[in-house]
Amino acid sequence: MKLGVICDGISRDLAHALEVMDEFDLEYAELQFVWDKEVGDHDAGEIARIKDLLDRHNKPVACLSRHIFAGMTTANRPGDDLHTKHMDALKRVIAMAHVVESPLVRIMTSKKEQILWGRNGAEKWNVAKGAWDSLPPLIAPAVELAKAEGVTLVVETGNGTMVNSNYTARKLIDDLDARDTLKVLWDPANNCWCHERAFPDGYEEVRNGYLGHVHIKDVQVDTPRATLEVRRMGEGQLADEFQPIADALRADGYDGVVSFESVFHPGDGDFEAGFRQCIGRFKDVFG
Numbered sequence: 001m002k003l004g005v006i007c008d009g010i011s012r013d014l015a016h017a018l019e020v021m022d023e024f025d026l027e028y029a030e031l032q033f034v035w036d037k038e039v040g041d042h043d044a045g046e047i048a049r050i051k052d053l054l055d056r057h058n059k060p061v062a063c064l065s066r067h068i069f070a071g072m073t074t075a076n077r078p079g080d081d082l083h084t085k086h087m088d089a090l091k092r093v094i095a096m097a098h099v100v101e102s103p104l105v106r107i108m109t110s111k112k113e114q115i116l117w118g119r120n121g122a123e124k125w126n127v128a129k130g131a132w133d134s135l136p137p138l139i140a141p142a143v144e145l146a147k148a149e150g151v152t153l154v155v156e157t158g159n160g161t162m163v164n165s166n167y168t169a170r171k172l173i174d175d176l177d178a179r180d181t182l183k184v185l186w187d188p189a190n191n192c193w194c195h196e197r198a199f200p201d202g203y204e205e206v207r208n209g210y211l212g213h214v215h216i217k218d219v220q221v222d223t224p225r226a227t228l229e230v231r232r233m234g235e236g237q238l239a240d241e242f243q244p245i246a247d248a249l250r251a252d253g254y255d256g257v258v259s260f261e262s263v264f265h266p267g268d269g270d271f272e273a274g275f276r277q278c279i280g281r282f283k284d285v286f287g
Contacts, residue, residue: 001249001286002257004028004062006215009262010275012036014050018057020272024279028062028257029054031100040066040093051100061102062257063154063185063213066093068142070161072110074134078141090142094149104154104213106185107142109135109162109172116168135162136175143178154185154212159228165196166205173210183212187261188245189219192237193228199244207252214249216242216282217261230264233278242285249286258286 005026007017014034021029031039034050042050054061068090076082093105113128139155146153155163155172163169169184176182184206188198196202218236220229234242249258260282264274 001246001254002028002062003283003287004030004257004259005275005279006030006032006065006259006261008033009260010272014053018053018059020275021059022057024283026260026279027059028259029059030062030065030257030259031102032065038066039064039096040089042096047096047099054100061097061100062259063104063106064093064097064100064102065106065156066090068093068105068107069110069138070108070158072138074110074113074128074131076110076134076138078137083138087141087145090145094145094151097151098149102151104152104183104185105146106154106156106213107139108156108158110138112160112162112164116162132162136172139172139182140176143176143181147181152212153182155182156185156215157187157191159190159193164194165191166202166210167196170205170210179209184210185213185215186211187215187217188238188241189215189217189236189261192219192221193223195223198238198241199248203245203248207248211254211256213256214258215261216258216286217263218242218278232264232266232274233281246286 003026007029010017010020012033012035069086072082097105113131115126115128116132118127155169157164157169163172173179173182186206188202191202218231218233218238220231220236262271262275264278265271266273
């Protein structure tokens with residue numbers, strides 16, 4: 001499969017991150033933070049430097065991953081100040097995507113309301129009424145912009161966001177009738193928080209044309225204690241599910257990129273050391 005890494009998980013110094021990618025034969029660069037800025041905040045000269053570095057290392061870009069729409073709530077509406085701010089950022093990221101030839105741009109979704117649907121009384125007493133209905137109108141202008149600009153958006157299954165499972169990601173795409181422009185960025189570790197089992201349950205939701213990009217890391221969640229621990233790959237709760245996921249992706253002919261998300265450190269804040277402790281396992285499974 002096509003393997004990559006979110007570069008700032010190694011280092012925000014892009015030149016160094018690309019050198020480490022070369023060391024481990026990782027082909028695809030996913031850009032999130034470069035130097036002291038998030039993608040979408042770089043000026044034309046900085047973007048040209050980024051493109052030059054990528055070209056010199058022969059690294060195609062898999063995805064530009066800004067936190068578009070993160071932090072919004074059910075109180076926000078299309079065209080309000082915060083939504084406009086995020087849409088303006090999306091326009092800048094898409095412009096950068098054209099320069100660095102990124103086929104994908106990530107978006108997120110607004111903050112999570114815990115219970116969105118219910119039955120047999122829960123619909124009256126427990127559901128956050130109207131919470132889900134507030135989401136598609138916020139995302140629809142982004143889909144229209146992407147369609148006009150000829151790029152594909154991927155919505156990440158995130159911690160603490162309205163889309164935090166493959167089920168909700170697929171539902172958003174279906175509600176927007178946007179399957180050609182909006183795909184799922186599946187992060188199975190993030191989905192652990194809402195207890196969606198990665199395989200086969202999560203995979204079945206996205207296998208038929210919904211999946212656009214994948215992030216891989218390993219975690220241990222303790223929802224009752226509101227605690228999340230990032231673990232060395234193969235030592236968390238996804239340890240037994242990575243291989244079935246990889247096998248299914250191969251069997252189904254998945255042609256997107258699988259990006260390693262290097263957010264583990266061995267207790268000392270050294271994320272490059274964490275990357276080096278995990279990347280062998282990642283390549284063994286997904287390579």
